[in-house]
Each structure stands twice: as structure tokens, then as C-alpha cells.
Amino acid sequence: MNQVYYTQGLAHDKIMPANYYREFGEHHDDRIPYGAEVLEDGRVRFTLYAPGAKQAAVCCNMDKYVLEKKEDGMWKTDARLGPGYHNLNIIIDGNEVLYPLMPVGFGFSRPVNFVDIPESGEDFYEIKNVPHGTVCWEYLESEITGKTEKLVVYLPPDYQRETNRRYPVLYLQHGHGENENCWVTQGKVNFIYDNLVAEKKAVSAIVVMCNGMVQMEGRDGRYIDSRRLEELIVSEVIPFVDGRYRTLKERNYRAMAGLSMGSMQTSVITFKNQELFAWAGLFSGFLRDVMNEDCGHLESAYTDSFRENMCLLFRAMGTEDEFYPVFLEDDVICCEKDIPCLRKTYSGGHEWQVWRKCIRDFAQLIFR
Numbered sequence: 404m405n406q407v408y409y410t411q412g413l414a415h416d417k418i419m420p421a422n423y424y425r426e427f428g429e430h431h432d433d434r435i436p437y438g439a440e441v442l443e444d445g446r447v448r449f450t451l452y453a454p455g456a457k458q459a460a461v462c463c464n465m466d467k468y469v470l471e472k473k474e475d476g477m478w479k480t481d482a483r484l485g486p487g488y489h490n491l492n493i494i495i496d497g498n499e500v501l502y503p504l505m506p507v508g509f510g511f512s513r514p515v516n517f518v519d520i521p522e523s524g525e526d527f528y529e530i531k532n533v534p535h536g537t538v539c540w541e542y543l544e545s546e547i548t549g550k551t552e553k554l555v556v557y558l559p560p561d562y563q564r565e566t567n568r569r570y571p572v573l574y575l576q577h578g579h580g581e582n583e584n585c586w587v588t589q590g591k592v593n594f595i596y597d598n599l600v601a602e603k604k605a606v607s608a609i610v611v612m613c614n615g616m617v618q619m620e621g622r623d624g625r626y627i628d629s630r631r632l633e634e635l636i637v638s639e640v641i642p643f644v645d646g647r648y649r650t651l652k653e654r655n656y657r658a659m660a661g662l663s664m665g666s667m668q669t670s671v672i673t674f675k676n677q678e679l680f681a682w683a684g685l686f687s688g689f690l691r692d693v694m695n696e697d698c699g700h701l702e703s704a705y706t707d708s709f710r711e712n713m714c715l716l717f718r719a720m721g722t723e724d725e726f727y728p729v730f731l732e733d734d735v736i737c738c739e740k741d742i743p744c745l746r747k748t749y750s751g752g753h754e755w756q757v758w759r760k761c762i763r764d765f766a767q768l769i770f771r
Contacts, residue, residue, distance in 0.1 A: 436477070438505035439491070439518040447518055451478040451502060453495050462492040486522035487756030488589055490515045508589045512580045512616070517589070528591040528759050533601035534560035538593050543643050547635050549620055552613060554640065555583045556648070557593050559600055559607035569649045571656035571770040572609045574636060575762070576665030578687075579694075583614045586762075589755050595763055606770040608658075611644055615665055630695060633672045637679065655714065658769045660684030662758045663726075667692045674703040677712055682769045684717040686761035687724055687753055690733040690742075705740050715768055716744040719761045721751035 436450040449461050449468065454476025461468045463484060470478035490510045493502045501507060505516040521529075541554040562570065575592065577585045586592045592610060599605035617631040636659075645652050659680050661669040666688035673683040691698045703709060718737075720730040737744050747764060751757040 435504060438502050438516070441518065441520050442481070445486070445520065446481045446483050447520065448481050449479065451493065451495070452476060452504075453478055456495045458494075458496055460494045462494060463489050484518070484520060486520045486525075487751070487754055488517060488519050490517050492516075509582050509585055510580055510589075522756060527598055527763050528595050529598075530594055531598055531601070533597055535597050536560045536593055536600075537563065538587055541643075541647070543639060545635065545639055547631065547639060548618060550618065552635070552639075553583055554644075555587060555612040556644070557587070557596060557610040557612075558648075559609070560597060561600075561607055562609070562649075566649075569651045570607060570609045571658070572611060572644060572648075572650050573682075573766075573769065574640070574657075574659040575610050575612050576615045576632075576659070576661030576668050577612070578661075578663035578665055579616070582616065583612045586610075586612050590759055590762065592762055595759065596766060599763065599766055605766040608766075608770060609644070609648055609650060611640065613640055615661070615668055630671075630697075632668050633675065636672060637676055641679065654679055654712075655681045656770060658682035658684070660686060660717070660762065660765055662686040662688075662761070663753065664694060667694060671697075671700045673713075674700040674709070677703065677709060681712065681714040682717075683713065683715070684761065684765040684769075685719070686758050686765075687720050687726065688718050688733075689726070689729060690718075690736055691729075693729065701736070701740075704742050710741070710743055713743070716742065717747070717761075717765050717768065718744050719747040719749065719757075719764070721749050721753065721757040723750070723752040724757070725753055 435452045438450055440448045442448055449470060451459050451470060453459055456478065459470040459478035461470065468480050468482045470480045472478050491505065493500050493516055501514055502516050505518065507514050508517045509515065537558045539556045539558065541556055543552045543554060545552045559570065575586050577583065596605065596610065600607050613636070615632050616627050617635060619628045619631060644650060657680050659669045659673050660683065666685035669683055669685055670690055671692055673680040690701065718733065720727055736742065749757045749760050
């Protein structure tokens with residue numbers, strides 16, 4: 404197989420590689436199976452087509468699953484991973500590859516295969532028979548970064564129909580090693596919002612996602628500086644969005660939220676720019692910017708102005724998250740400094756299943 408298909412990770416169609424029919428024939432019954440099939444009992448069946456390979460394995464969550472070669476050139480094994488989204492590293496003959504018959508997302512600063520296993524009793528992020536919003540890709544010529552920045556914009560289902568209506572805006576950030584696509588391809592935020600709005604549980608809103616791994620130009624080439632996101636959003640992204648879409652421009656109709664690294668960026672940006680934001684969501688979240696060891700923005704949260712004007716500070720984390728001790732330390736800061744917040748915990752770790760629940764709950768609280 405020499406051609407890779409980059410799926411959005413939204414539709415789990417069994418896309419066939421370009422040379423499939425040349426090898427098997429258009430009407431052959433033994434077609435290449437889907438690479439990661441979720442079985443009824445919750446296990447995942449991994450199937451890789453690599454007839455010339457000598458070894459094949461799938462790595463997930465620090466575990467390695469060795470596949471067994473069959474006579475037809477397929478490599479197979481079953482694994483029990485647990486519900487939720489899982490990044491997969493496909494290893495063939497010692498080389499990491501991107502397998503074309505599995506969904507492709509983005510993590511660890513590169514495209515990655517993944518499997519998404521349903522969680523029993525949780526369908527709030529699934530595609531349902533409800534009106535759907537629109538996901539758009541916008542391009543902003545940034546003077547700050549000196550390059551074209553891509554924005555992913557979700558427009559609610561009624562945006563195209565109610566042309567005289569203006570909408571609040573949620574700026575939503577991803578985590579470290581991810582990009583602006585991830586809240587759609589992996590977080591399914593568009594389906595979450597579609598379902599919430601259809602059930603009248605959330606206010607229709609525009610959601611804007613931009614790349615928090617901000618790239619700058621230096622003497623030795625481009626480098627990542629996540630701290631520049633504040634300048635990018637405040638000086639360029641907000642004016643761009645307000646000029647292009649029918650937005651409500653007052654601070655009470657503007658929110659920001661983010662997961663992991665994005666939560667640090669959210670706390671810095673919303674605390675320092677209270678004239679722009681009235682709602683903040685920290686998912687697997689940090690009050691402090693522990694990446695840059697900078698907590699200067701917290702001084703703004705210790706004020707009466709913050710207590711009076713911040714409509715909601717939402718803090719949430721999975722109880723099995725490796726950063727949960729930091730979350731507990733932030734509890735102490737909120738208590739000692741009288742920072743009002745709504746605190747929630749979920750079963751789970753530093754993972755998309757937790758973050759999906761965070762945005763589900765946060766979306767129901769904002770713009771009320």
C-alpha cells in the first residue's frame with residue numbers, strides 16, 4: 404500500500420486504498436477488512452494488510468499488542484482498550500506507519516491513527532437525526548506570526564436560516580501537540596453542540612478554534628511559542644471573527660475554554676482581558692501557567708472586579724488524570740484567594756472522553 408487516506412475521523416467509512424481492486428478484483432469476496440473494528444463486547448479487532456511484513460504490532464496507552472500473521476497476508480489480534488478515543492501507533496517491521504484503513508487524527512504533533520470506542524450510556528457526542536451546524540475553515544493573514552493562520556469555525560444549525568440574528572462566540576483551544584482541527588475530528592464538538600441545541604440545553608453559539616501551538620520565526624528557523632496566542636486572539640482573531648460573522652460583540656457574549664495546554668492559555672487570556680471575556684472553561688485545567696512557570700495573570704483574578712464581572716469560571720478534570728494533584732493545588736488557591744468557580748470532576752484520565760464531557764457541561768452554562 405503506497406497511498407494514505409487522511410479521513411476526518413468523523414465518518415468511519417471503510418475507505419479502500421487505490422491498489423485494492425488491482426490486487427483483489429472488483430468482485431472478490433475477500434476484501435480488506437477495516438483496520439480497527441469495535442466488536443459487540445467492546446474489544447477491538449486490529450487487522451493490518453501487510454503480506455510482505457515480518458512483524459506487526461499496535462501500540463496504545465503504553466501497551467503493545469503483537470499481531471499474528473495469517474495465510475492471506477493479514478495480521479490480526481484482539482485487544483480490550485476501554486471506552487473512548489485512543490491514539491494508535493502502528494508498527495510494521497520496526498517502522499511506525501500511518502495505516503490507510505483506520506481513522507486519522509492529529510496528536511503528538513503529527514497525524515496518528517485512532518480508534519473511538521463507544522461508552523455505554525453516553526451518546527451525547529454521536530451523530531443524531533437533528534439539524535446540523537456547519538464547520539468552516541477560515542484563513543487569516545497574521546502580522547504577528549508572519550504567516551497564514553487557519554481557523555476552524557462551527558456555525559450553529561440556525562445560523563444560515565436566521566439571517567438577522569447575532570450569536571455569542573466561544574473560543575475553544577486544543578492541547579499540546581494538537582491543532583485547530585482536533586476539537587472537531589477528535590472532540591466531536593460540532594455534534595455535541597448540534598445535540599445540545601436540538602434538545603434546547605445550550606444557547607446557539609459560534610465556536611472558533613485556532614492553533615495554540617503558535618509558530619514564530621527566529622534566527623534559527625520557526626519555533627513554537629504558545630504564549631503568543633494571547634496577542635493573536637486579542638489583536639487579530641477576535642476582530643477577524645467579529646468582522647466576518649454575525650457576532651454579539653459585548654463581553655457577556657464571549658467565552659473561552661481549552662483543554663490541558665489550552666486551559667493554561669484560557670486562564671491567562673481571560674484573566675488578563677476581562678473587558679473581552681465573561682466566561683472561562685479550564686478542562687483538565689490549570690489556573691497557573693505551569694508550562695512557562697508564569698503566574699502573573701493570577702493577580703487579575705484576586706480582584707473584586709474579577710469576582711463581580713466573571714460570569715463563570717469552570718474548572719474540571721478527570722480523577723485519574725496525572726495532573727490531578729495540580730488540580731487540587733489550584734483548589735487551595737481558589738479557596739485562599741476567594742476566586743469563585745464551578746468545580747467538576749469526571750471518571751477518567753487526561754483524555755478526550757473527559758474533555759467531551761467538559762464541553763458538554765460548559766456549553767449548557769454559558770451565555771445564559
